[in-house]
Amino acid sequence: xxxxxxxxxxxxxxxxxxxxxxxxxxxxxxxxxxxxxxxxxxxxxxxxxxxxxxxxxxxxxxxxxxxxxxxxxxxxxxxxxxxxxxxxxxxxxxxxxxxxxxxxxxxxxxxxxxxxxxxxxxxxxxxxxxxxxxxxxxxxxxxxxxxxxxxxxxxxxxxxxxxxxxxxxxxxxxxxxxx
Numbered sequence: 549x550x551x552x553x554x555x556x557x558x559x560x561x562x563x564x565x566x567x568x569x570x571x572x573x574x575x576x577x578x579x580x581x582x583x584x585x586x587x588x589x590x591x592x593x594x595x596x597x598x599x600x601x602x603x604x605x606x607x608x609x610x611x612x613x614x615x616x617x618x619x620x621x622x623x624x625x626x627x628x629x630x631x632x633x634x635x636x637x638x639x640x641x642x643x644x645x646x647x648x649x650x651x652x653x654x655x656x657x658x659x660x661x662x663x664x665x666x667x668x669x670x671x672x673x674x675x676x677x678x679x680x681x682x683x684x685x686x687x688x689x690x691x692x693x694x695x696x697x698x699x700x701x702x703x704x705x706x707x708x709x710x711x712x713x714x715x716x717x718x719x720x721x722x723x724x725x726x727x
Contacts, residue, residue: 553613557598557621563628567593572620576627579668579684583623589616626684633693635679639708642700643676651679655700655710665692679710
């Protein structure tokens with residue numbers, strides 16, 4: 549039995565969950581998300597709790613068990629609390645600033661990069677070296693963070709670039725002169 553899949557999801561009071569034709573719809577104070585439940589996974593929805601079980605022990609169905617529970621939990625958590633990713637910028641002259649809702653990045657290239665966030669994503673730059681990404685869909689928040697990080701990933705010699713908060717950048721020793 550899947551350790552993740554058998555955990556019960558307790559639905560907060562401020563979130564409304566409906567399941568119609570195997571389509572889970574979660575509506576909360578932050579917005580609304582929907583997720584299609586696979587045919588192989590059964591669900592029990594009662595007393596503000598949601599649990600999942602699988603019909604058989606095939607490899608594909610076992611994989612879907614934990615995935616379905618996680619997707620449902622992320623939808624419910626997203627509409628109630630939301631998700632956040634924080635990126636840190638290191639490097640001389642590297643900075644970020646907001647131009648309305650758009651993000652202007654100066655990353656040592658010959659040009660500046662203007663980033664327009666997709667719908668449902670809010671970006672903030674509290675300091676010139678920090679970016680905060682907010683949204684209700686965990687997948688989209690992570691995708692936007694990965695795209696921003698890919699503009700200038702951290703390099704191993706000086707650690708310059710964009711990295712996630714809490715990410716460890718393994719440093720290498722540079723060339724040494726042998727005399």
